[in-house]
Amino acid sequence: MVPFIAFLMYTWALLPILVACKEPPPCVFPFLFNGRYYSSCTQDGTPDQQLWCATSENYDKDHKWKPCAISEYGGNADAKPCVFPFIYMGHTYYTCTNKFAHKGRYWCATTGSYDKDKKWSYCADTRLDASYPTGACSFPFIFEGKAYSACTTDGRPDGKLWCSLSSNYDANPMWTYCEPSDPAPCIFPFIFRNKSYSSCIKEGSSDGQLWCATSPNYDRDSRWKACSLQEHGGNSNGQPCFFPFTYKNQTFNDCTNEDEENVRNGRFWCSTTENYDVDHKWSFCADTNLRSGEVILAGQDGDQCVFPFTYKGKTYTGCTSAGTINWKYWCSLTKNYDADRKWKNCEPSDLKKQDEPQP
Structure with a gap:
């Protein structure tokens, strides 16, 4: 252990020179260190709690490693952070991917569409974990014998949205959360290909899922999200809306963005009981229930x-x-x-x- 610690301290001092000379190889997960396998960056074995990873499958044998990057780097987007979801080759990604990447290094788009903007960065090593599959959502996919063309909360007691990474989850259970990097609400109306839309659309979606822009002009900003077809999240774990409901002694027949909790960030929500003032139970609304901010x-x-x-x-x-x-x-x-x-x-x-x- 002592030689390894001394080696870390010495090479950390030389890191700017090493990086200037050559881009380090990617992390390899999982890797073996001191007889134990690691599926993500670790602080074990370091004197100052710095995260690191091996760059070969067996550190004990090869002693190849690098400090883990804690933010995006490289690429052609000046190391801008990842934007999830993003579109690549017509498919939706909520994770970094190494598809067609140099040396298998994981990367992400830095706008909502690599296909449109061609902007990308290498992913921070701290985003990577061999325990969790990476790849594109596969729409439609089969779950418990039913076909899904959008992220769903079915099968999850916590009400979180997820998608399958294979066309048949029942046969090949690989999945990921549908968690956008910017949890912004749909903006209605929005501009797409110079046309105005006031609800979720399938236009431009090669995998057939409904989507909306999260800025008034998708053509300019490339900001979007996959529309949810179900209530999700909240402290009621995605229970369906209850209409009408009472909030601040007013009656609501629709979802609302009136907000007393910062966690909602202006997103539309509903009470899942008759009286929110009494029960304080809520979910985020399905985006397909919204039209220009109102169901009207x-x-x-x-x-x-x-x-x-x-x-x-x-x-x-x-x-x-x-x-x-x-x-x-x-x-x-x-x-x-x-x-x-x-x-x-x-x-x-x-x-x-x-x-x-x-x-």
């Missing part, structure tokens, strides 16, 4: 705003952005939105007054 019927071109109108028990005498996730102003097409649910996005000519809720 939009008006037609030429329809006129009706002022004042009532929305969630408040009276508005002008256009408002209340209840939206895109901050666009809208108005009701009847005196009572809560009863009729007819609306339209406001035009500049409609913005006669600012948002004025009344008692």
